[in-house]
Structures are given as structure tokens and as C-alpha cells.
Amino acid sequence: DAxxxxxxxxxxxxxGQEVTLRCKPISGHDYLFWYRQTMMRGxxxxxxxxxxxxIDDSGMPEDRFSxxxxxxxxxxxxxxxxxxxxxxxxxCASIDNLNTEAFFGQGTRLTVV
Amino acid sequence: AQxxxxxxxxxxVSEGAxxxxxxxxxxxxxxxxxxxxxxxxxxxxxxxxxxxxxxxVQGIKGFEAEFKRxxxxxxxxxxxxxWSDAAEYFCAVGPSAxxxxxxxxxxxxxxxxxxx
Numbered sequence: 001d002a003x004x005x006x007x008x009x010x011x012x013x014x015x016g017q018e019v020t021l022r023c024k025p026i027s028g029h030d031y032l033f034w035y036r037q038t039m040m041r042g043x044x045x046x047x048x049x050x051x052x053x054x055i056d057d058s059g060m061p062e063d064r065f066s067x068x069x070x071x072x073x074x075x076x077x078x079x080x081x082x083x084x085x086x087x088x089x090x091x092c093a094s095i096d097n098l099n100t101e102a103f104f105g106q107g108t109r110l111t112v113v
Numbered sequence: 114a115q116x117x118x119x120x121x122x123x124x125x126v127s128e129g130a131x132x133x134x135x136x137x138x139x140x141x142x143x144x145x146x147x148x149x150x151x152x153x154x155x156x157x158x159x160x161x162x163x164x165x166x167x168x169x170v171q172g173i174k175g176f177e178a179e180f181k182r183x184x185x186x187x188x189x190x191x192x193x194x195x196w197s198d199a200a201e202y203f204c205a206v207g208p209s210a211x212x213x214x215x216x217x218x219x220x221x222x223x224x225x226x227x228x229x
Contacts, residue, residue, distance in 0.1 A: 004156070033216050043203065043219035056216075091156060102217060104149075104156035 006105035025094030119220035136204030
């Protein structure tokens, strides 16, 4: 397996635009997590899914953020409208049903100008 | 609520010297503890994990960590660092082996600098 795949690797957008980040988890993994990493706040859990169902979205900062997992092999994190303070690296991670290890993607570096 | 504290934001070590990165956690039940490493522009890679049993755990790249319940600590060590060890190191705590339920809570990280 190629691991957790995120796209794009880098995204630069203007304030007010919609941004969609994508994640393909490792095949067979039941859990998918979205994290945000900033210098000030470190790594924060935004939302996680179990078997494609959102379980806990209490980490989503505002209603401008939304996440979906339409099937077991794909998830999106959308920000609409984007703001400069959303600039961060967004990581996706997946875990198998034995909960042995969290595998992280390489992240998407988002810059909102 | 669970939390992780990494008191050292930056650490500078000479190549070949020993290393210890500190991690303290707060968790109400038996914790599952992890150390991850992040190289520049990369995702997080698991170095080692502790679930139960022997309190000294061995990981990849020559790293080890010791769980001390009385001190709520899980410090990472390496006897002799290499220039390639320069990276960001994160300690994390979770309620299950992979953090499947509620995910992992991370410390703010320690930036390791290796001097020639």
C-alpha cells in the first residue's frame, strides 16, 4: 500500500475562496482523522470518522469547516470561505480496526493570503 | 481531559552525544503512549509506542523510551545521535492502542538540532 495519500501538497488561495483538501486512507483502515498543525497550537484533532461515519467533530474550529467521507477510500476537508488564520498544515491519518498504529499522510500546506 | 507536555521547545545536541527528550502526560486511565518524528515537509512517523508490560520500549532508528507511571513521564532517549536525527519530535497519548477512539493528543513538539 502507498500509505495515506493527501492532495494537494501545497495550496495557496485568496481569502474568501473555497478550499478542498483530499485524503485517501490506507485500504482496510476503519478510522480516519483530520489534524491541523500550527506553530502556535501544535497538532489539533479536527474530526474523525469510523467506518465513514463522523464520530467527533468537536475540534472543527468553525462552521466554515466541514468534512465528509463518502466512502472508505476518500475523505475531504472543506473550508468555505477561507481566512488567513486558516493557514496551517493539515494532516490526515488512518488506523486499522486493531488500533495498532496511526499512519499519517505527508500533509497539505495551506496558505490563505 | 488528557494532555501532553513537552517542556523543551528546542534542544541542541552534538553529533555522537546522547539524547533525552522529555514528555509528561496527564490522563485519567491507563495511557497508551507514543513518540512520533516529523522531518521537514514530511508527515509523522511512529518511532515507538507503549501499551503495557515492560516499561522500557525499543523503537526504530535506535530510539528507546521509558514509561514511569509515578512521574507521569515517557521520555525518549538515544545513546548516540546522528545528523539525520535532526527533526521535530512529538509525544502523544491516546485512549487505545492506535488512538482509534478519540484520536491522539499531541504535545507541542521538541525541535532537535544536531551540531557537527
